[in-house]
Amino acid sequence: MELNLKNNKPIIFSGVQPSGVLHLGNYLGALTQWVEMQNQSNCIFCVVDYHAITVKQEPKELSRRILDVVKAYLASGINPEKVVIFQQSDITAHTELAWILNCIARVADLNKMTQFKEKACLPDRQGGSKESVSVGLFDYPVLMAADILLYNTDSVPVGDDQVQHVELTRTLAQRFNREYGQVFKIPEVAVRKQGARIMGLDDPTKKMSKSASSPANYIALTDAPEIAAKKIMRAVTDSSSKIKYDLKKKPAISNLMTIYSLLSGVSVKKLEKDYQGKGYGDFKKDLAETVKSFLAEH
Ligand code: AMP
Ligand code: TRP
Numbered sequence: 551m552e553l554n555l556k557n558n559k560p561i562i563f564s565g566v567q568p569s570g571v572l573h574l575g576n577y578l579g580a581l582t583q584w585v586e587m588q589n590q591s592n593c594i595f596c597v598v599d600y601h602a603i604t605v606k607q608e609p610k611e612l613s614r615r616i617l618d619v620v621k622a623y624l625a626s627g628i629n630p631e632k633v634v635i636f637q638q639s640d641i642t643a644h645t646e647l648a649w650i651l652n653c654i655a656r657v658a659d660l661n662k663m664t665q666f667k668e669k670a671c672l673p674d675r676q677g678g679s680k681e682s683v684s685v686g687l688f689d690y691p692v693l694m695a696a697d698i699l700l701y702n703t704d705s706v707p708v709g710d711d712q713v714q715h716v717e718l719t720r721t722l723a724q725r726f727n728r729e730y731g732q733v734f735k736i737p738e739v740a741v742r743k744q745g746a747r748i749m750g751l752d753d754p755t756k757k758m759s760k761s762a763s764s765p766a767n768y769i770a771l772t773d774a775p776e777i778a779a780k781k782i783m784r785a786v787t788d789s790s791s792k793i794k795y796d797l798k799k800k801p802a803i804s805n806l807m808t809i810y811s812l813l814s815g816v817s818v819k820k821l822e823k824d825y826q827g828k829g830y831g832d833f834k835k836d837l838a839e840t841v842k843s844f845l846a847e848h
Contacts, residue, residue: 560704562587563737565596565638565697568615569605570760572622573768574841575748578812579709583742585627587707593633594701595623600638600645601694604687605669622771625848638697647696648689654726655692659718663691665711669761695719703737710746711757713739745812751785754801775845779838782806793825793833803830810837813844 564584566576587593597619602612616637623635638644660666670683691714698706698719706716716739723734748758750767758768769778788800795818797804810833811818825833 557592560591561702562591562593562705562707562740563596563698563701563703564594564707565598565601565694566619566622567598567602567760568612568619569602569607570615571768571770571772572619573758573760573770574809575709575758575768576622576760577626577771578745578748578809579742580707581623581626581628582745582812583707583740584623584633587705587740588629588632591705594703595628595633595635596638596697597636598638598694598697601690604684604690618772625771641700643700644693644696647700648693651692651695651699651722651726652689654722654729655695655718659721660688660691663714663718665715666690691715691718692722695722698737699723699734702735704735705738705740707740709748710741713741744808744818748809749801749805751781751805754786754805769841769845771845771848773845775842778845779842782838782841783834785834787830787834791829793828793830794822795819803833806833806837810840813840 562584564580566572566580572581584593584595597616599612599616602615620635624630628635666683666687669687694712694715695718698716699722706712706719708716716737720736723736727734750756750758750762751769752762752764752766756762756767760768762768766781766784769781773781785806786802787806788802790800792800793803793807794800795804795807807818807821810816811821816824
């Protein structure tokens with residue numbers, strides 16, 4: 551599909567890395583927003599393969615995953631007749647603009663970014679430090695800024711972990727415009743109130759992640775419904791057994807309630823009421839059924 555940018559609809563840009571299986575966090579934090587936006591906006595959804603190679607990739611596996619990401623977009627309800635879907639490395643302007651923005655970005659800007667520090671300490675990089683990450687991983691937010699600024703983007707729908715990168719994009723665009731005149735549109739970030747940070751099923755203090763060491767951390771969009779149901783039944787819970795939403799005191803059940811609420815459309819308040827006097831077992835059984843039917847339908 552070709553974009554007709556002559557209309558007055560806002561321009562939306564976002565992307566997912568083909569670096570692992572897509573999970574419920576990607577879906578609830580990012581993809582559901584995309585699906586909602588595709589009717590009222592000019593949407594551009596990218597598969598950001600250059601971002602994926604900031605950590606080591608197996609070339610054949612990477613090619614397969616690029617297609618898997620596109621399949622996940624379609625299965626989530628993204629309509630290729632309404633939006634543009636493309637592979638980042640097919641458009642050379644992304645890396646060209648990234649270089650120009652590199653000359654505007656400062657080492658101090660990038661040193662403030664938290665993602666590369668987190669990735670430096672992943673389990674498969676034992677003993678890793680922020681000095682040992684690739685220059686590409688350190689520079690990753692500048693390439694993301696190029697992705698966004700290249701298309702005069704108005705809004706960037708992402709999960710909570712990407713907000714810092716969109717803020718950097720705004721900083722770089724404003725700095726460039728101050729120094730060289732009005733070139734870039736300043737984009738806004740779009741983050742869901744609920745679901746912007748889905749936590750791991752095995753550890754509710756860490757976000758659900760593709761790069762988690764155990765598949766018990768996430769529900770992959772490609773999980774067989776029965777497997778996903780088992781993961782829900784085995785998900786970590788908090789100490790007291792009341793079904794109550796309290797992010798500080800009960801992070802595990804609060805995370806499961808968020809997932810349940812977003813998949814079923816039932817508010818968290820209503821869930822609290824419905825499960826009064828019931829325990830985690832009952833709640834998990836129903837959530838497992840909800841997740842099972844979600845996966846069967848998508
Ligand atoms: P990534 O898998 O890092 O390429 O992320 C793709 C999109 O999913 C981005 O918009 C992320 O912010 C979002 N996302 C990733 N993990 C989560 C999560 N655990 N909860 C909510 N959104 C997420
Ligand atoms: N950094 C994003 C992530 O890991 C992926 C991404 C790359 C992106 N370029 C983007 C997201 C531009 C939104 C807009 O999730």
